[in-house]
Amino acid sequence: MRPLLYFSDVVTLTFDADKCTGCGMCLAVCPREVLRPSNGKVEVAWRDACIECGACRRNCPGGALKVKPGVGCASAMIDKMLGRKKACCVDDDSSPSCGQ
Amino acid sequence: MRYRVDPGLYTIGDAGPDSPVFVTASYKMSFDLLRKALPGISAWVLVLDTQGINVWCAAGKGTFGTDELVGRIQSSGLADVVSHRRLIVPQLGAPGIAAHEVRKRSGFQVVYGPVRADDLPAFLKDGLKATGRMRTKHFSFMERLALVPMEIVPAVKGALPVAAALFVLSFFVSGFSAPRALGRTIVVLVSLSASIIAGAVLTPLLLPWLPGRAFSTKGFYAGLLLAVCALLLTGTLYHSNMAMVLAQLVSIPALAAYLAMNFTGASTFTSLSGVQKEMRFALPLEIGATAAGLALWIAALLMGG
Ligand code: SF4
Ligand code: SF4
Numbered sequence: 001m002r003p004l005l006y007f008s009d010v011v012t013l014t015f016d017a018d019k020c021t022g023c024g025m026c027l028a029v030c031p032r033e034v035l036r037p038s039n040g041k042v043e044v045a046w047r048d049a050c051i052e053c054g055a056c057r058r059n060c061p062g063g064a065l066k067v068k069p070g071v072g073c074a075s076a077m078i079d080k081m082l083g084r085k086k087a088c089c090v091d092d093d094s095s096p097s098c099g100q
Numbered sequence: 101m102r103y104r105v106d107p108g109l110y111t112i113g114d115a116g117p118d119s120p121v122f123v124t125a126s127y128k129m130s131f132d133l134l135r136k137a138l139p140g141i142s143a144w145v146l147v148l149d150t151q152g153i154n155v156w157c158a159a160g161k162g163t164f165g166t167d168e169l170v171g172r173i174q175s176s177g178l179a180d181v182v183s184h185r186r187l188i189v190p191q192l193g194a195p196g197i198a199a200h201e202v203r204k205r206s207g208f209q210v211v212y213g214p215v216r217a218d219d220l221p222a223f224l225k226d227g228l229k230a231t232g233r234m235r236t237k238h239f240s241f242m243e244r245l246a247l248v249p250m251e252i253v254p255a256v257k258g259a260l261p262v263a264a265a266l267f268v269l270s271f272f273v274s275g276f277s278a279p280r281a282l283g284r285t286i287v288v289l290v291s292l293s294a295s296i297i298a299g300a301v302l303t304p305l306l307l308p309w310l311p312g313r314a315f316s317t318k319g320f321y322a323g324l325l326l327a328v329c330a331l332l333l334t335g336t337l338y339h340s341n342m343a344m345v346l347a348q349l350v351s352i353p354a355l356a357a358y359l360a361m362n363f364t365g366a367s368t369f370t371s372l373s374g375v376q377k378e379m380r381f382a383l384p385l386e387i388g389a390t391a392a393g394l395a396l397w398i399a400a401l402l403m404g405g
Contacts, residue, residue, distance in 0.1 A: 004239055004367075006374040007313050028212045028230070029194035031237035032369070052371040053160070055194035069195060070372030071160055073365025074315075074379055 003049070011050040012068040017041055019064035026056035026065055103128035104152035109176035113142030117183040120224070122213070123169065124190065125150040125158050137217035141224070144182065148172055159196030166198045170205045179207070188213045188228070191235060239368040244304045247366045251300035255359055259292040266397070273401045284401060287334050287344060291393075294330040294352050298322035299359025307367070315367075316382035319360020323353030343400035351393025358386040 013034070020041040027035055027042060031053065036045040054069025105126050112135060121144040124130045131147060148168045150158035158164035169189075173179065189197055191212045199210035214223050214234035223230055266288045271281035302322040303310060310318035327349050335345070361382055364370040 004308055004369045005313070006370050007377055010373040010377050011371050012373055025199060028235065029191060031191065031215055031235065033232065033236055049369070050371060051369060052373060053195045055159075055191075058196070058198050059194055059200070061200040068372070069160070071157075071365065072367075072370030072372050072375040074375050075362040075365055077375065077379060078362075078383075 005048055006051075006072070008048045011047060011052050012066075013044065013047060013050045013052065013056075014066045015042070015044050016064045016066075017043075019062040020060075021062050021064075023061060025059040025061070029055040029059050031055070105131045105147050107147045107149035107172060109178060109181070110145040110147060111143075112138060112145060113140070115142045115144050117181065119143050119182070120188055121146055121178065121182060121186065122188050122220075123148060123193070125153060125155045125164055125193075127152050127154045127158075130154050133217040134220075137220045141221070144178070146172055146176060146178060146187070155190050156192040156195075159193045162196050164193050165196040166201050166205075169197060169202055173206045173208060185209055186211060190217070191215050191230070192237075237368045239307075241305065243368075244307060247363075248301055248304055250366065251304060251359070251363060252296060255296045255300045259296065263288050263292060269398070270401055273398075287348070288397070290330050290334045291348050291352050292355070294326040294348075295323060295355035295359065298326040298352065298356035300363070302326070303356070303360040304363050304366075307363075314378045314382060315360045315364050315370075316357040316378060316386065319357040320353045322360070323356025326356065327352035341400050341403065343396045343403060347393045347396035347400060350389050350396065354386045354389030354393065357382060358390070361386070 015035075022037075022041045024037070024042070027037065032046070032049040032051055034044060034046050034050045035042045035056065037043075050067070051072060052067050052069055054067055056065045057067050057069065105128050107126050119142045122134055122138075123146045124134050126147050126149055131145070134145060146169075148158075148164055149172070150163045150168075153161070153163065155164055169187075173187075179185075185207050186209050187202075189199075189210050189212055192215055194212055197210060199212070202208060202210050211228050212230070213220060213228075214230045215237050216234070219230070219234045223234065263285060267281055267285040270284040271278065274280040274284065299319045299322065302325075303315065303319045306322065307318065310321055312318050312321070330348055330352060331345060334348070361378060364375050364378070
């Protein structure tokens with residue numbers, strides 16, 4: 001089945017190759033195959049698939065990956081706009097969700 | 101309702117100093133999934149205090165985080181019961197855990213396990229190696245199906261007071277005739293049901309095949325389809341009063357789009373930046389079209405349709 005994609009060209013992910021040591025941690029933590037190995041370092045192969053989870057940034061020892069992490073959840077944002085407490089995420093770990 | 105497991109160190113089977121250590125959240129289902137995935141395997145399970153929230157969501161909030169993990173390693177005395185210095189952390193916990201910091205602060209090496217607990221036996225067998233497939237978060241038809249009830253319940257809860265209020269309104273406008281008011285309310289009920297079916301059922305299920313990237317766009321098309329069905333169903337009720345037809349045609353796709361947009365959070369491929377972009381263009385349209393639909397319905401009511 002073809003992978004599901006959201007918008008093109010919206011995410012805040014940036015990669016600075018100069019700071020990359022090629023440790024490969026980002027490859028292990030990214031759930032969306034955004035990055036791939038390249039010449040002993042990595043490169044951004046599929047930027048539009050990024051969900052801004054922040055796993056790569058958090059685990060990059062060199063600080064080469066930057067992203068403004070967050071959850072793409074409209075109902076949480078509407079709740080926030082209405083000043084309601086955000087009821088987030090009760091679900092099993094096989095389907096990460098920010099539902100009710 | 102939240103089901104919790106007390107944070108701390110647990111054993112599965114006959115765990116000894118060489119047994120692997122798995123880290124999980126204090127959400128009971130996270131713990132149970134892990135246990136179920138490891139039949140016949142002896143292991144330690146370190147439960148972090150995530151206030152009963154699952155790994156992925158708690159990692160996003162930071163409660164499944166570096167500080168909590170380092171603190172829990174110390175308070176549980178893990179270093180005294182195992183001879184190795186390795187932790188298997190679920191990959192979906194990575195947004196909260198900085199592996200290199202954990203190592204610096206506790207001496208323990210973090211190895212990220214697969215996304216799904218089911219893949220753990222294969223991961224262990226392969227010498228703690230996850231394949232690309234194990235590292236990727238999918239969103240299958242069955243997963244989407246499982247989420248549908250969680251979309252329907254709040255939608256119905258929101259729709260019922262609306263239907264009740266519009267019934268009262270039509271009761272007054274139709275000169276206190278309950279049967280006539282009921283007739284008008286049926287149109288409302290059908291419209292709301294059509295919107296919910298389109299936005300909370302069809303959109304999640306048909307997600308890959310509905311046109312558009314924005315969830316609102318997908319929901320809009322599903323809503324358009326259901327609006328036509330609703331018109332065929334209720335058209336005779338109001339003798340094809342034009343305002344009533346328009347009211348349904350405008351409000352059903354708009355409400356469906358709104359409900360579909362709310363599925364962004366449950367899906368696994370949206371980003372915060374993307375949802376912000378979607379909400380900026382879609383929310384005003386959805387609110388505007390729903391208001392227009394309501395105004396048309398009231399106009400039809402006043403015209404005696
Ligand atoms: S985690 Fe950072 S340093 Fe390591 S390979 Fe990825 S970008 Fe390079
Ligand atoms: S933010 Fe998440 S999805 Fe995006 S590249 Fe980093 S790990 Fe992958």
